[in-house]
Amino acid sequence: AQRVTQPEKLLSVFKGAPVELKCNYSYSGSPELFWYVQYSRQRLQLLLRHISRESIKGFTADLNKGETSFHLKKPFAQEEDSAMYYCALKDRDDKIIFGKGTRLHILP
Amino acid sequence: DSGVTQTPKHLITATGQRVTLRCSPRSGDLSVYWYQQSLDQGLQFLIQYYNGEERAKGNILERFSAQQFPDLHSELNLSSLELGDSALYFCASSPGFTGGLAATDTQYFGPGTRLTVL
Numbered sequence: 001a002q003r004v005t006q007p008e009k010l011l012s013v014f015k016g017a018p019v020e021l022k023c024n025y026s027y028s029g030s031p032e033l034f035w036y037v038q039y040s041r042q043r044l045q046l047l048l049r050h051i052s053r054e055s056i057k058g059f060t061a062d063l064n065k066g067e068t069s070f071h072l073k074k075p076f077a078q079e080e081d082s083a084m085y086y087c088a089l090k091d092r093d094d095k096i097i098f099g100k101g102t103r104l105h106i107l108p
Numbered sequence: 109d110s111g112v113t114q115t116p117k118h119l120i121t122a123t124g125q126r127v128t129l130r131c132s133p134r135s136g137d138l139s140v141y142w143y144q145q146s147l148d149q150g151l152q153f154l155i156q157y158y159n160g161e162e163r164a165k166g167n168i169l170e171r172f173s174a175q176q177f178p179d180l181h182s183e184l185n186l187s188s189l190e191l192g193d194s195a196l197y198f199c200a201s202s203p204g205f206t207g208g209l210a211a212t213d214t215q216y217f218g219p220g221t222r223l224t225v226l
Contacts (some may be wrong), residue, residue, distance in 0.1 A: 043112075044151075044198065044217040087153060094164035096141070100150035 004025050004089050013077045014107045021072040021102050023061075023087030030042035032090040035061055036098075039083045045073075045091040049086070057081070082106045111135065112201050112218035120224045126187040129221045133180055133201030139163065140182040141202070141215060142174055146195040156205065157182055189225045196220045 025031060035047040035073050041076040046049040048056045050063040050070060061072045068089060113133035121127055133140050142154040144167075153166035157176035167175075171189075176182045186193060192197040 003206060043219055044200075046214050049214075076136075095166050096153040096155065096156075096164075098143075098151040 002089065002095075002097050003086050004097050006085075006087055006102045008102045009100070010103045010105065012105045012107055016076050017024040017080055019072075019074040019077045019081065019104065021085050023070045023072065023099060023102065025068050025070065025087075025089050026068060027068075027089060028089060029092060033061075033063055034088045034090070035059070035070075035072050036086040036088060038086070042084070048108075060076050077106050079102075079106045079108065112199060112216050112220040114197075114199050114221050116221060117219070118222045118224070120226065121189060122226055123189055123191060125189050125225075126185065127189065127223065129180045129184040129199075129223070130196050131184070131199030131201075133182070133199075133214055133219060136202045136203065137201035137216070138180065139202045139215075140176055140180070141200040142168075142182070142184050143198040143200065144195045145160070145198060145220070146192075149195075151198075154184070186223070191225050194225045196222050196225055 005024045007022050007086050025085045033050040035049040036044050038044045048054050059072055059074045063070050082105055084101050084103050089097045113132045115130045119127055129207045131140060143151055143155045144154055145151045154168040155174050156164040160176050171187050174184045198220045199218045200214045
């Protein structure tokens with residue numbers, strides 16, 4: 001079955017420290033993977049997608065097919081990174097599956 | 109502001125009732141997506157419409173239905189409501205489906221409708 005797992009409900013990181021938000025997926029085939037972010041009192045918005053291989057707000061994510069992972073990383077956390085982060089998978093039928101989310105809390 | 113609007117913001121109703129949630133996509137977007145967000149299930153994809161036609165279906169209950177109208181706004185109908193249907197319902201829009209390979213696939217989310225079933 002298709003599944004997206006974000007093992008951490010809450011991740012607290014000190015400002016300036018590296019951040020890694022874990023995402024593992026279960027899918028037979030080549031999925032399209034995304035990270036979405038929801039800042040306090042704001043709408044859910046796309047952060048990045050694996051197909052673009054982009055870096056947004058200092059975040060990157062690499063698709064590791066061998067480990068079926070798409071972890072989100074940032075070398076130096078900033079206070080404004082505090083938010084809810086969702087990993088999502090889109091299959092060939094355009095169905096979208098979200099993980100349950102990880103709340104990132106940046107400590108001053 | 110992403111341009112996606114949803115009405116109403118809040119809805120309180122009783123079990124067994126029927127409600128309609130409305131979504132207006134961004135100008136020019138042809139695809140509309142509906143999601144349910146609850147504390148225990150997280151964000152669940154319900155259904156997608158593209159230019160009036162159903163495009164993809166997720167974990168949508170038979171008691172729920174949706175449609176997209178010629179002016180591209182969409183409605184999500186929830187009937188025979190149960191306590192467990194209490195959740196935040198999000199709508200998102202995108203320019204169009206592309207098989208996932210182009211920037212037009214980016215979804216823009218609305219603020220959501222909070223449904224409380226008593």
